[in-house]
Amino acid sequence: MGKRFSRTLPVAHTLMGSLLAGASFTAVAQGQTMSAEALDWQPWGEEEAANQLCRGRYVMPSYRLPAEDNPETVSLEAREVDYAADGEALLRGDVVLRRGNEEVEAERIFLPADRQQVDAEGNIAIRDGRALVRGEQAMLRLNEDRATLGDSHYVLYEQHLRGQASQLEQTGEGEYRLQDASFTTCDPGTNSWQLVSSDIRLNQAEGFGTARHARLQVKDVPVFYWPWLRFPIDDRRHTGLLSPSIGFSSDGFDYAQPFYWNIAANHDATITPRWMSDHGLLMNGEYRYLFEESSGIVEGGYLNSDDGGSGGGENRFEGDDRWYVDARHAGRVNERSNYRLRYGAASDGRYFDDFGGEFGESDRASMERLAQVDYRGQRWQLDARAQGFQRLEDPLSDSDKPFYQLPSLSANANWQFDNGLYTQWRSNATYFWRDVDERRVPEREAATGSRLHLMPAVGWRFERPWGYLEPRTELWNTAYELDYGERDTQRSDSPSRSVALTSIDSGLVFERELALGGRDYRQTLEPRLNYAYVPRTDQSELPDFDSRERAFSWDQLWSAQRFSGTDRVGDLNRLSYGVQSRLLEDASGRDRLSFGVGQSVYFDDRRIDSEGDADTLPDRPEDNPSVNPESRYQATRDRSPLVTRLDWEINDRWSSGAEWLYDDHRERTERSSVDVGYRHPEGHVVNLGYRWEIEGFDPGVLPGDDGFRDYNREEWDLSFAWKASTNIDLIGRYLHDQTNERSLEQLAGVQWNNCCYGLQLVWREWVDDNDTAPIDDDFNDRGLFLRFVFRGLGGVGQDADSYFEQTIPGYRPTAL
Template identity: 35%
Template sequence: MRKLMILSAGIVSCFAPLVSAEPYHVPSHCPRPDANFFLPEDALTEESEVDVKADTAQLVDLGTSVFTGKVDVRRGGQQLNANRATYNQSTGKVTAQGDVRLRDSEMSIFGDQAEWDLNEDRGTLIDAKYQMKQMNARGEATHVNRQGTQSTHLKNAIYTTCMEDDDFWKLRAGEVDLDHEEGVGRAYDVVLRMMDVPVFYTPYISFPLSDERKSGFLIPSIGSSNETGFDVSTPYYWNIAPEMDATLTPRYMSDRGLMLIGEYRYLTSSSEGLIDAGFLGSDSLRQNGDEINPNYNEDRKHFSFQQDGRYANRWRTNVDYNYVSDRAYLEDFSGNLSLSSTTHLNRLLNVNYYGDIWRFGARVQGYQSLLQEVEDPYQRLPQLTLNGLLPDQAYGLSYEFNSEFTAFDHNDLVTGQRLNLEPGVSLPMGTAGFFVTPRVALKQSYYSLDNIRAQSQFDESSINRTLPVVSLDSGLIFERPMSFAGNKMIQTLEPRAFYLYIPYRNQDDIPLFDTNLRTFGMGSMFSHDRFTGPDRIGDANQVTVGLTSRFIDEETGREKLRMTLGQIQYFSDRKVNLRPDARETTSDSDYIAEAVASITEEWALAGQIQWDPDSSQSNMSSLQLRYRSDDGGVFNIAHRYRKDDGENRFPLEQVDVSGSVPINDQWSLIGRYYRSLMDSTTLEALAGVEYHSCCWATRMVFRDYINDINADSRNKAIYFEIELKGLGRFGKKSESLLENSIMGYE
């Protein structure tokens, strides 16, 4: 049965019409066709008059003329050149011999003999060569019948996009129809020859003459991996209308069975969306290595719906709904570590209004959990927000108002409703060289709890909390001219001080619905909130001091270097925490230092470190060196570290090296080495080579990777594809893989 299904998939891919989903790009080093091959676009006219020029002209019969020597016949945006031509004025027919060329704005045809019917606007050349503007294509044919600018019919034809000195691939066909209006070519009785060796035959094939979308089968994707076995996909693309399309993909996996995947995209005047679904009937994989497949003989499926809407210029909607049939679905079929590591699938509906002063939002949000050991988050059913801002009012004051109401639902934990109100007023002052912004706000929260017996630490079903927030943000900006390496620069020095005061209130009687501790960094140091949600309002009596220096190219305005250093000084202990009775007693925070350098046009360096002055150790650091050249070269090297402090659930130390390095105009090496030093595990190793010429390209990539950091087994896959430019790609596509694995890869 499996052999029959594989054969069927192969037959479908061989005999189906093909369309191209990727635009055809000619590399910059490739020669372009001579501009004299084609008439300019503005040469197209609706005039019916015939203009004939020649060295000599002779009237041999009534209405028949013979022209010799540099004959030039023009009519309606077409031109015929020859050494000799006979023109019958009554029939409108022209017969030409010797170095004949027929051309318009899209095509140029050369031959020894031609006939052209001026009245019917069509011409035929014998034993001709042709050059097309679309796709930079060329070829030969025993007969070329040109019917205006709309279409061309060829017999015993050769078609290729290769240059004159490169015949890597050719299509030989009994007949070829080129529809220039639709941008589609159709060939019959076709043999594909590569390096003059026949490699493929089909009675019919269609191919693109432009980058416009067309219905038809896309190039099949064929490969093999540990997760799926032999894997072949033959997508069919349906161009339903200019504003909607669909793709139906039968995917056969020898170890699992036949999966059907469908994708539908649409675009309206007020919205755009995507629906994606897949179904695998009765997973036939019993065991993968040493692991038993828990979904053996079960149906596997997924569904996803995304939509963004814009209404009446002020209303916005967003829908993001996702579903999979089982917890292992992404791990088994995604082939991507970041996707397979997803713990929850989002289910969200957002409705937002953006006014001049007020912003309103309504949200309904839930999740599908994919890991048993991870606690399910609360569902928001619903969440309503109303925020307002009135800047530059009387005496320079700015007024703000933030509010939120959320109903939280959970199967096992305490539930309830939360109302937050936060009015505030500030007085921004400053000039180009300094700023000072005092601010006063009032945080008010009201809780109505249900199911409090689910967690014994909560006794009260109704809770009120009111806390003032006082802050003062200030900064100075100094600058001076300087010269570095012969370039005129501007150096700035920007000290900043931010004072924050919030009194203490015991909040252990409030459940944690959606609140966590912010990731400590330069942004959070100057924030009014230590936590991500309002279930905890952190007490504060502190001042944050930061210093930034920039080096700016005076001529271009480009920032060449930015360095920032900051720290928080605490005047009292922080008693509010996520855990009851926990307290932070240090008098100062870790140092945060950041640096971003644009070393040259191609090289850039970025780094950050979080340094504990008490232990003289780093709690977090990241360093990244990036290179990107005009010829497509990319190189990245990064190191990331996060300390295991006993409370952090996700400590890490990783090194990531990736790149695409051109050897010359045609050859490039590609690769990635992504390793977890903390786990002594290589997350992904990738190595490959790619070749690009003017008419064909190939890429081969070997990948060794894991889908689960805790899994014992590894996955190995080989991606090999060949692209005949202007015709299509064959093999297992790797472009999206490389774009995700190598930052900056194109």
């Protein structure tokens, strides 16, 4: 029976907590292997293993000695204890020493008379709840931050990391040195990779480590060598190289090597040289800063003398310097007021098509320039801004260049009364400008100048559980001061317009209890009537700064505004009627099924279009090929398409949605879409979509615009992500243009994950529309993209997770 005693000693924090506490360094080593059990490894049970990337986990066993009331007290237990006359002590046979959360096990421990040092030998194990160190010999200086262990193995529990070192030495407070050391995150007995170094130094106070003559070994075969390597050992940011990115595509080879610069706690920068075999060397940079009440980011890129590229855009910018800059700053003035600043610019409209985005995909359509401050009060909301955009298209016609607002001032307010009456005030003053040749754009777009818009509104909403009634009137008062520059025109330079938009919206709600399939539901039947009247007001003298006619939809059934923006108010005299039914699950209140059908009846033609002429109808397409082919019919039809929509949550895994716009006069479908989605609790995702749209359906898009298609658009979209196992994800997408019998995008990929390493391999082929409407100059591009990650060390390749989530709705990739 071992003897047990406790006493207080003047011990510094030198045991395991001082030895490796806080180190997040991921490691395994050379030399003699150690059994998984000796490394505190516990395999998962059969039920748990099915959902785990790793075969098990590291778990510290229970303390062998109970905790003392005073955490500075050292508890000892041994089979034999020998005392010398001068106070020296030798403990033998399964010795256990505990102080606070730190516990040491050894076959023998020698304590000198001054108690300043502990010498341990034989099967040493040091644990502190976060880490384990094993070795055969150890020397711990109790009043100094110094310790030395020979032939050590170590484990970091939370980081799932293990390693070896021929000698592990604590050289000072929070400073450690490991000689002939290695580490890995692979499970015990599986060294798929490991990092080996002759000399590793850890600085806990600074939060980083260094390694000399470091070698990355895969299956014991060296594949990479660093003469000197610096790495983080905690969550603090540190200056150094980040994981490179490598890509292969039909354009050639692409390699980027980021360098991170930790300037200060609230400042950092990333500098990324990127070499592309078909373009040359592109230098990218990003600078970030954070203050107490403001933050910002400045990013940019520069390529000196483009080599010309390849594919459909080959040689377009050969010899040109290409660049972009995007600077953003946002801050707080006070609790009710914020401000934003932004300036973005690019050398050309194809910059991000050639260099930006993941897997050749660019989601930037414009570069914003903005200076804005706002105020949000309980009643008033104020906004002042100067704003503009560089549209990223090449070629870009003058007509497609957006207007700058220099400045734009808005003041809005709301008043709500207890009897349901409410009033609103909307006002805006803006000066519009753009740099174009006024003689080369449509006359309505040729002017620059100021616009003052005042819109008071009054309404009354009567609402009860069984229904509602809401009459509303808005008065749009708009005045301009214009300059047509060198454009000869007969238009007034001070036009104005006043027009009232009146609507009456009403609806009823009927409910009943319903039992289906053993479940209780609440079914609603909600008929709705909406009348809107907007008198025909000539607006042919007015410019067109920001208006666009909206495409018809379910929401347009109930809206009095046919145009977005302020410069056009479409004449309207119509009655919309419809009915919606919902199936609500009583237990949760969730909509299981929502079905609606509606239509509008017009009592007059809609003469106001983008030209604003109240006396004429749009030209027939056979007489004027530059007009939207559907505009004449849309303006003269006596009823809208029949709009039907469906949202159905079939069960917890299957859902579907559909929209159908059917012209019952011409007996044809104008637009339709069907979506079916599958979501499995284990992460499987399948999406199937179908789209149909007649040529010219969107009245705001004209022939010649990049978004116009001179054919009926019919597309199929299939995407999936299937978790074949805990370790393997299979992903794919196929987008098909049925009209032109071509593939718009094909994607196939596999992702392999375990707790040791991760692999992502994706092939993608897609159509680049060359920023033009005709499909004759479209061209295909393709690429093979690889990402490889060593857990705890980093990886190589592009991070594709955000792209996959966008392309395959519902998919959440396992993080590499």
